[in-house]
Amino acid sequence: QVQLVQSGAEEKKPGSSVKVSCKASGGTFSHYVITWVRQAPGQGLEWMGGIIPISGTPRYGQKFQGRARITADESTTTAYLELSSLRSDDTAIYYCARGGVSGSHLGWFGAWGQGTLVTVSS
Amino acid sequence: QSVLTQPPSVSGAPGQRVTISCTGTSSNIGANYDVHWYQQLPGTAPKLLIYADTYRPSGIPDRFSGSKSGTSASLAITGLQAEDEAHYYCQSYDSSLSGSVFGGGTKLTVL
Numbered sequence: 001q002v003q004l005v006q007s008g009a010e011e012k013k014p015g016s017s018v019k020v021s022c023k024a025s026g027g028t029f030s031h032y033v034i035t036w037v038r039q040a041p042g043q044g045l046e047w048m049g050g051i052i053p054i055s056g057t058p059r060y061g062q063k064f065q066g067r068a069r070i071t072a073d074e075s076t077t078t079a080y081l082e083l084s085s086l087r088s089d090d091t092a093i094y095y096c097a098r099g100g101v102s103g104s105h106l107g108w109f110g111a112w113g114q115g116t117l118v119t120v121s122s
Numbered sequence: 123q124s125v126l127t128q129p130p131s132v133s134g135a136p137g138q139r140v141t142i143s144c145t146g147t148s149s150n151i152g153a154n155y156d157v158h159w160y161q162q163l164p165g166t167a168p169k170l171l172i173y174a175d176t177y178r179p180s181g182i183p184d185r186f187s188g189s190k191s192g193t194s195a196s197l198a199i200t201g202l203q204a205e206d207e208a209h210y211y212c213q214s215y216d217s218s219l220s221g222s223v224f225g226g227g228t229k230l231t232v233l
Binding site: 047113 | 124215
């Protein structure tokens with residue numbers, strides 16, 4: 001059973017960057033997409049982007065192109081999301097999730113991390 | 123504004139049946155991309171409920187079912203229970219955006 005464990009809550013100033021980690025265990029890491037989804041307070045789910053670790057090439061939602069950077073380290077089975085130029089409306093819970101279809105960015109997300117709260121405030 | 127449209131809320135009494143719709147366009151559901159559904163209980167991460175339009179992961183009761191037709195999909199919940207009170211989200215792939223898209227979410231209230 002795949003388990004995803006994320007890093008702890010962060011408090012950041014506007015204009016700074018944050019890096020959130022997602023450690024996978026209990027399953028195949030390299031061939032399944034690790035995606036990042038965020039949820040602002042009281043709002044719905046928003047797809048940010050994802051990466052298939054063995055390919056190394058991430059895809060990003062249009063809103064996050066140029067500001068988000070998704071990477072994956074196969075040696076530690078850990079994925080990372082770095083978001084720069086933070087604004088107050090980036091305050092949200094950030095989730096990582098693992099895709100259900102090997103080698104594809106399409107498909108469902110069957111395993112989720114516990115979420116990381118990122119608060120952006122001056 | 124979400125790419126997939128869901129009703130903000132639905133409600134039903136215990137034991138009743140409710141459905142939640144998810145309406146897309148010709149670049150996502152209408153292009154025959156699979157639809158997946160998630161349940162999110164307060165303060166927890168989303169949980170996969172239905173994948174590939176109609177399939178239930180292991181451990182999901184058969185009270186939950188999914189369907190799809192044209193540019194829309196639906197989640198049906200029969201025999202409503204108090205524990206079903208949660209937010210429900212649909213998800214698909216959008217070819218024009220080259221990425222996953224979610225519905226805005228539906229809050230289910232069990233009366």
